[in-house]
Every structure is written in C-alpha cells, then in structure tokens.
Amino acid sequence: MKPAPFKYAAPRSLEEALALKSDYIDTARFLAGGQSLVPAMNFRLAQPEILIDLNCLDGLDYVREGEAGTIRIGALARHRALQYDPLIVERQPLVNEASFQVAHQQIRNRGTLCGNLAHADPASEMPAVMLALGARMYARSVDTDRWIEAKAFFRGVFETALEDREMLVELELPALPARTGTCFLELARRPGDYAMLGVAAMVALDDEGACSEARLAYCSAADTPVRAGETAQMLLGRRIDEKAAQEAEASIRDELDPPNNVHCSNSYRRQLAGVLTRRALLTAARRAGKQG
Numbered sequence: 172m173k174p175a176p177f178k179y180a181a182p183r184s185l186e187e188a189l190a191l192k193s194d195y196i197d198t199a200r201f202l203a204g205g206q207s208l209v210p211a212m213n214f215r216l217a218q219p220e221i222l223i224d225l226n227c228l229d230g231l232d233y234v235r236e237g238e239a240g241t242i243r244i245g246a247l248a249r250h251r252a253l254q255y256d257p258l259i260v261e262r263q264p265l266v267n268e269a270s271f272q273v274a275h276q277q278i279r280n281r282g283t284l285c286g287n288l289a290h291a292d293p294a295s296e297m298p299a300v301m302l303a304l305g306a307r308m309y310a311r312s313v314d315t316d317r318w319i320e321a322k323a324f325f326r327g328v329f330e331t332a333l334e335d336r337e338m339l340v341e342l343e344l345p346a347l348p349a350r351t352g353t354c355f356l357e358l359a360r361r362p363g364d365y366a367m368l369g370v371a372a373m374v375a376l377d378d379e380g381a382c383s384e385a386r387l388a389y390c391s392a393a394d395t396p397v398r399a400g401e402t403a404q405m406l407l408g409r410r411i412d413e414k415a416a417q418e419a420e421a422s423i424r425d426e427l428d429p430p431n432n433v434h435c436s437n438s439y440r441r442q443l444a445g446v447l448t449r450r451a452l453l454t455a456a457r458r459a460g461k462q463g
C-alpha cells in the first residue's frame with residue numbers, strides 16, 4: 172500500500188515546527204519515529220496534508236535528570252534509550268522492563284516514547300507504565316505550554332488530551348519512593364506483538380515490610396490504560412505474600428471489564444489479568460524487600 176499524497180516539512184527549530192502545526196492545525200501530523208504513523212498512512216487510515224518531521228530538531232533526544240530525582244525524556248528519545256540508558260536502568264526499572272516488550276528491536280531503534288504516548292494505542296505498554304508511575308507530559312503550542320498528568324492525558328482509543336496545535340515536547344517521571352519494587356508482565360501471542368493484556372505493578376513497603384502503597388495499571392484492558400484502585404487499596408497495610416496476591420488475583424477479575432475482540436475474549440482477559448497481577452505483585456514486593 173502507498174500513502175495518499177502529502178507535503179513534507181523538516182523544520183530546524185522547535186518554534187518553526189510549532190508554527191507549522193499552528194498553520195495547518197488538524198491537517199498536519201508530526202513525524203517522530205514513523206513506526207505507527209507511516210503504516211497508518213500506508214493503509215490510508217491517516218491522510219495528513221503535511222508531515223512535520225521532528226527528526227532534524229536538535230536537543231530533543233535526551234534522557235536526563237530533572238529536579239528532586241525526576242527524570243525527563245525528550246520528544247526524540249527512542250524506545251532503545253529506555254532499554255539501555257543508565258539513568259533509566261538504575262532509577263526507573265519499570266520503564267526499563269516494559270521497554271523490552273515494545274515491538275521489535277528495529278522498531279525500538281526508531282520509534283520514540285513520546286510518539287508512542289501521543290499515538291495512545293490502548294494496547295501499548297508505555298501508557299500503562301506512565302499511569303502507574305504518575306508521569307506528566309509537557310505540551311507546547313506556538314503560544315501556550317502546560318503540563319498534563321498521565322491520568323488526564325489518555326482520553327480514548329488513539330485519543331489524548333493534546334490539542335490540535337500542541338506537541339508533546341517532553342515528559343517527566345517522578346522519583347520512586349524508597350523501598351519500592353516494580354514489575355511489568357504481559358502476555359502476547361508472539362514476542363514483539365501487542366499484549367493481549369499487560370500489567371504495570373508498583374509496591375512500596377514500610378519499615379515493617381507491609382505495603383504502604385500499591386499501584387496497578389493495565390494495557391489492553393479498556394479504551395485507555397486503566398488504574399485498578401480497589402484491588403490496590405485492599406493491599407495497603409498487608410504483607411504481600413501468596414495469600415494477599417491470590418486475593419488480589421480474584422479482586423482484579425471483578426474490577427476490570429476488558430474488551431471482547433478478535434484478539435481474545437473478555438473472560439480470557441480477566442483470567443490473564445488475575446494471573447499476571449498475582450505474579451507481578453509478588454515480584455514487585457520481593458524486589459522492594461531487596462532494597463533493605
């Protein structure tokens with residue numbers, strides 16, 4: 172398949188890119204890694220009038236430390252950086268673990284985290300990870316800028332809170348609290364496929380080894396990534412042992428109402444959610460315990 176005809180611009184500065192987006196508004200698309208946009212154009216699911224290629228912009232391919240232990244990731248940081256950048260490996264193990272599940276290495280070499288989030292596929296791993304971590308996104312237009320919390324960012328299937336003139340310029344990951352363990356697990360039919368269901372789990376322990384905070388976020392479980400509040404809440408103050416994890420397994424099956432589609436049924440997804448949640452919680456709690 173070939174895309175419909177389109178114009179192409181390769182701006183040299185962020186301001187120029189934002190001005191172009193402002194001129195064309197909803198008929199323009201930013202091109203980052205092209206790993207989702209180009210296939211969509213080839214299938215003519217997307218027919219932008221103009222592509223604004225971000226790849227000539229300097230200084231946006233960073234992973235760097237922000238204030239108070241935060242980590243900032245620029246619009247052109249590739250999925251590959253999440254696999255191997257020392258800051259991510261050492262300080263954001265959930266992002267690091269999940270990054271290996273995103274597509275194949277060739278796609279991770281080119282695709283960007285910000286492009287992935289802007290694309291907002293509910294089956295994508297990283298939106299669920301951002302939700303679990305409480306990340307926030309920095310959006311700019313030619314004359315505005317704002318931060319958007321992950322929980323407000325994902326609005327629906329391929330739909331975000333970004334306005335037509337806005338670009339996702341960077342995102343910020345908060346520092347993990349002390350004695351925190353994380354785990355990302357998913358099941359896909361083949362390595363590199365989108366998950367039939369995936370869970371991003373975070374567990375913080377108090378001085379007695381009981382759970383002081385639990386977060387559970389899922390991909391492929393709804394039209395957006397979802398947090399499971401009730402199941403996480405029931406773990407507070409408890410040791411996350413086999414019994415607690417089994418109760419969480421039963422609870423999450425009731426709490427989620429995942430879609431029925433060609434990839435798998437609602438009931439199979441509920442079953443998966445239970446098993447993956449139990450395993451992810453036990454692993455996250457064990458990792459938290461190893462932190463002293």
Ligand SMILES: Cc1cc2nc3c(=O)[nH]c(=O)nc-3n(C[C@H](O)[C@H](O)[C@H](O)COP(=O)(O)OP(=O)(O)OC[C@H]3O[C@@H](n4cnc5c(N)ncnc54)[C@H](O)[C@@H]3O)c2cc1C
Nearest residue numbers: 201203204205206207208274282283286287289295339364
């Ligand atoms: C075979 C295959 C398998 C894949 N498997 C997975 C998988 O298992 N899990 C997964 O999560 N993904 C998967 N993907 C998608 C991949 O992760 C993409 O890289 C990612 O979704 C999009 O990132 P990109 O940089 O390529 O964005 P692009 O394709 O360039 O853009 C995607 C969309 O985001 C917009 N956009 C890009 N950057 C910005 C920005 N900074 N601000 C605002 N809008 C922006 C574009 O205009 C476009 O609408 C797969 C892709 C392929 C081809």
